[in-house]
Amino acid sequence: MRTHTCGELRLAHAGEQVALCGWVAHRRDHGGVTFIDLRDREGVVQIVFHPEDAPAAHAAAQELRGEWVVRIMGVVRERPEGMANADLVTGAVEVAATSVEVLNSAETPPFVIEDRTEADELLRLEYRYLDLRRPEMTRGLRLRHEINRTIREHMDPLGFLEVETPVLTTATPEGARDFLVPSRMFPGSFYALPQSPQQLKQLLMVAGQDRYYQIVRCLRDEKPRADRGLEFTQLDVEMSFAEEEDVMAVIEPLYARIVRETQGADVSTPFRRMSYDEMLERYGSDKPDLRYGMELSEFTELFEGSGFTSFAKVAADGGAIKGLVAPQGAAALSRKELDKLVEDAKGRGAAGLVWIAVEDEGALRSPVEKFLSDEERTGILERTGAGAGDLVCLVADRIDRTNVALDGLRRDLAARLDLISEDRWEFVWYFEPPLFEWSDDEVHPDPRSADPGTRLRGLGVVARRDRGEVRPPDPRVPLRSPAPRGDRVGDRPVGHADGREGCDP
RNA sequence: GCGCCUGUGGAGGAGUCCGGUCGUCCUCAUCGCCCUGUCAAGGCGAAGAUCGCGGGAUCGAAGCCCGUCAGGCGCGCCA
Numbered sequence: 001m002r003t004h005t006c007g008e009l010r011l012a013h014a015g016e017q018v019a020l021c022g023w024v025a026h027r028r029d030h031g032g033v034t035f036i037d038l039r040d041r042e043g044v045v046q047i048v049f050h051p052e053d054a055p056a057a058h059a060a061a062q063e064l065r066g067e068w069v070v071r072i073m074g075v076v077r078e079r080p081e082g083m084a085n086a087d088l089v090t091g092a093v094e095v096a097a098t099s100v101e102v103l104n105s106a107e108t109p110p111f112v113i114e115d116r117t118e119a120d121e122l123l124r125l126e127y128r129y130l131d132l133r134r135p136e137m138t139r140g141l142r143l144r145h146e147i148n149r150t151i152r153e154h155m156d157p158l159g160f161l162e163v164e165t166p167v168l169t170t171a172t173p174e175g176a177r178d179f180l181v182p183s184r185m186f187p188g189s190f191y192a193l194p195q196s197p198q199q200l201k202q203l204l205m206v207a208g209q210d211r212y213y214q215i216v217r218c219l220r221d222e223k224p225r226a227d228r229g230l231e232f233t234q235l236d237v238e239m240s241f242a243e244e245e246d247v248m249a250v251i252e253p254l255y256a257r258i259v260r261e262t263q264g265a266d267v268s269t270p271f272r273r274m275s276y277d278e279m280l281e282r283y284g285s286d287k288p289d290l291r292y293g294m295e296l297s298e299f300t301e302l303f304e305g306s307g308f309t310s311f312a313k314v315a316a317d318g319g320a321i322k323g324l325v326a327p328q329g330a331a332a333l334s335r336k337e338l339d340k341l342v343e344d345a346k347g348r349g350a351a352g353l354v355w356i357a358v359e360d361e362g363a364l365r366s367p368v369e370k371f372l373s374d375e376e377r378t379g380i381l382e383r384t385g386a387g388a389g390d391l392v393c394l395v396a397d398r399i400d401r402t403n404v405a406l407d408g409l410r411r412d413l414a415a416r417l418d419l420i421s422e423d424r425w426e427f428v429w430y431f432e433p434p435l436f437e438w439s440d441d442e443v444h445p446d447p448r449s450a451d452p453g454t455r456l457r458g459l460g461v462v463a464r465r466d467r468g469e470v471r472p473p474d475p476r477v478p479l480r481s482p483a484p485r486g487d488r489v490g491d492r493p494v495g496h497a498d499g500r501e502g503c504d505p
Numbered sequence: 506g507c508g509c510c511u512g513u514g515g516a517g518g519a520g521u522c523c524g525g526u527c528g529u530c531c532u533c534a535u536c537g538c539c540c541u542g543u544c545a546a547g548g549c550g551a552a553g554a555u556c557g558c559g560g561g562a563u564c565g566a567a568g569c570c571c572g573u574c575a576g577g578c579g580c581g582c583c584a
């Protein structure tokens with residue numbers, strides 16, 4: 001059927017008779033000579049039809065349209081002087097067609113099948129088979145493949161067995177809500193799909209399977225977010241007789257290798273290490289993006305008894321006043337954008353946000369400028385080191401809300417001010433996550449670990465890049481299914497996710 | 506569960522604050538004609554839309570008000 005893929009042809013193939021199969025990406029008709037860009041998964045190559053050299057093929061080419069599937073016979077040749085296309089890996093050559101066979105015609109696609117497509121994701125999901133033809137989507141699939149392959153190559157020599165655990169399990173009472181699968185054999189009972197395969201770890205560890213891993217799907221029936229779908233893939237590593245350093249000695253080289261082999265970027269090891277508390281103090285988040293600065297500073301005691309009464313009240317009530325400096329933020333942001341920062345902070349649950357623009361000569365411009373004492377002005381400038389053109393943003397609220405608002409602000413400002421080095425990777429280990437977390441009305445166990453054994457020595461790793469953690473930058477790229485439509489009853493499926501009694505299997 | 510935003514020819518957007526000149530415009534796609542070296546080809550032309558849906562105020566609505574549906578982002582939730 002075919003002798004080569006479209007994307008593999010190079011100068012070395014010149015002179016060869018080839019047969020190619022692929023999709024018509026573009027047709028360029030010059031009235032005489034006509035070009036087709038033929039695409040398959042491996043890439044794109046230019047096909048040229050000359051009316052004199054191959055009249056039949058040239059005539060057939062006039063009928064071709066976008067996304068038709070064709071088989072081309074022809075001869076690979078070096079492109080004429082000056083006609084090479086450096087943007088294509090196959091750009092040094094072209095295929096002079098001698099015949100065309102239409103394998104399938106196609107309707108006009110509803111959106112452009114190229115990386116530059118701007119079609120709404122809903123439309124792309126509706127025509128998933130078209131969307132997946134886009135090179136970007138192919139890259140996503142390939143990236144996932146490369147990551148998985150790298151993991152397997154890395155883990156095997158270290159003595160880890162790759163295991164599989166059941167997909168149909170029983171519900172566990174903690175953590176996320178389970179997806180449920182009704183059982184035909186046990187009417188009225190449900191299987192639960194795993195939120196995380198770690199729930200099966202004790203079984204294997206106690207059984208003496210002291211080093212294993214799995215690349216495994218996790219499913220959580222929780223409200224999705226931009227960076228979080230209902231299902232995702234996790235690398236689950238378990239090891240017995242290990243200290244923290246042993247775990248890190250396995251993971252750090254693996255992650256560094258994944259980044260090197262799939263992104264071509266170097267990651268320095270050992271990774272940074274930080275306590276959970278320090279992370280929250282400095283970044284307001286347990287998954288901070290460390291590719292840029294804008295660390296948070298604390299001002300709570302500076303505003304104790306302040307004439308700016310709303311801040312003074314927060315300080316008196318045990319809240320926190322924290323802030324950050326956006327370098328040249330005052331110079332870059334319009335008044336409208338500044339107002340938007342305040343609205344976004346409120347949208348994230350904080351009482352508000354106070355921005356202070358530092359002007360030349362250290363003068364301050366702010367909606368609350370007249371409430372600030374001289375001591376507070378110098379205190380703010382000294383602690384932040386803010387200079388002319390910088391923008392200081394302060395949030396005063398209960399500590400958790402202050403952190404949420406400033407974490408969001410920090411990310412928004414980094415994007416707005418173009419502070420993110422996209423090709424950089426910054427990992428960090430964090431230690432000592434809390435055993436309990438505060439809720440509005442109670443204290444309850446922190447759900448981040450289902451296993452009391454690891455809770456005492458919590459250990460997590462975070463690599464903040466784009467929206468992902470250690471996974472493709474856009475987690476929606478590979479393998480996502482369209483959201484289920486209809487057939488929903490309220491917010492949750494019919495059934496009982498949290499108790500054990502409904503889960504015989 | 507809550508908040509904010511969005512919905513305009515096949516795709517993406519402008520127009521909406523401040524009603525009439527708007528089914529007006531831009532880029533891409535589609536169709537036709539021209540064109541023998543382009544590669545997001547180019548030139549000329551054409552076709553294509555009950556402005557998400559329903560109701561209301563108005564002489565008059567894409568625009569204002571109410572409702573509703575769909576989607577996005579964030580909070581809660583979630584590791």
